[in-house]
Amino acid sequence: MTLQFFPQEFGMPLATSSVTRGARLAFAVAVLFSLAACSDSRDRVSTDTSPVRMNEVQYLGTHNSYHLRLRDDLFALLANFDAELALTLDYEHVPLQEQFGAQGIRQIELDVFHDPEGGLYANHNALTLIGEDVASGIPELDEPGLKVLHVQEVDYETTCYTFKSCLMEVKQWSDANPGHLPITVLVEAKDAVIEDPGIGFVIPLPFDAAALDGIDEEIRAIFPEDRLITPDFVRGDAQSLEAVILNEGWPLLEAVRGRIMLALDNGGAIRDLYTEGHPALAGRVMFTDSAPGTPEAAFAKRNDPSDFEAIQALVAQGYIVRTRADADTVQARTGDTTRREEALESGAQLVSTDYPVPDPRFTDYQVSIPGGFIARCNPVNATTECASEDL
DSSP: OOOTTHHHHHTOOHHHHHHHHHHHHHHHHHHHHOOOOOOOTTSOOSOOOOOOBTTSEEEEEESSTTBOOOOHHHHHHHHHHOHHHHHHTOOOOOOHHHHHHHSOOOEEEEEEEOOSSSOTTSBOGGGGGGTOOOBOOOGGGGSSSOEEOSBTTTBOOBSOSBHHHHHHHHHHHHHHSTTOOOEEEEEEEEOOOOOOSSSOOOOOOOOOHHHHHHHHHHHHHHSOGGGEEOHHHHHTTOSOHHHHHHHTOSOBHHHHTTOEEEEEOOOHHHHHHHHTTOGGGTTOSSEEBOOTTSTTOSEEEOOOTTOHHHHHHHHHHTOEEEEESOOTTHHHHHOOOHHHHHHHHTTOSEEEESOSSOOTTSOSOOOOOGGGOSEEEOTTTOOTTOOGGGO
């Protein structure tokens, strides 16, 4: 089996990356096995009465927002066998609350693995390579529930170990900063299997219907309904979510300050299973990257901003779009800002980066909202009544 997540994670062409990148990582691993909450006064308490809608602004987000670099010793071992692959994993983020407070981030991304019994990811088997005990000693990893990490057995370092603990970080910051601009949480359900050469890799449990229901349940265990922006909240009594956002529009920004919106990163079979039995996402917590023309369509993921005209068209029609300003550490290493500028000018409301601040090991490359704002009026669809300094 192949690592099907690599095309979207690393921006590689779908036609070639699934086999080659998956095979390389499987080979490399096989060889190897032989802050306190930050308050942010820049967000206003919810007193505005402007007619700006939540899709008429642009925010900064982070990619794999929980991610920490591999340990230096393990990274060096991986780099010895596949230096190019190791480079794509060589980035990290500060804890979530610090991202919200110090960096002005308003969109994050969390990868989740199904672990209903607990303990499936409690061992870090790569540590045998350096003669250490594989047991993590982290109590949270023994508890039942969704776990947050990037790649099992290889790239598992994280600032928050469970989905609930990550969401609690979001809620604690939100509670301490009432009236903040809405925060979007992108959730990717991961169950890809690394090809096992006989060592005994952890095999992720598949995301069936019950497991996907479990994502919603864990979200609702942290956030009450009045703190969420759900498809039902946007759609109201209408039968089509898409019809509402295209014809009536998204809620006013003043109505969603202090709230959290969640979106499912997955497409394909997992997305279809999540929408099954929930027409227009009725009863669901997360929005989905559903095809325009379907009643579930409202959010669109277009990670490559070179798809510039298509992103602008979606934004102009009324969809909320997420894109990525950089990928695979390439832009930080080269200092190339072409992709960053395309992402910002595309009008995608959610512009995700690994570099809200520069990595001092590389260049001065970083991504920020023009003007130094947490959010700015959207360059594609904002009306003349929107003023970035008032957001």
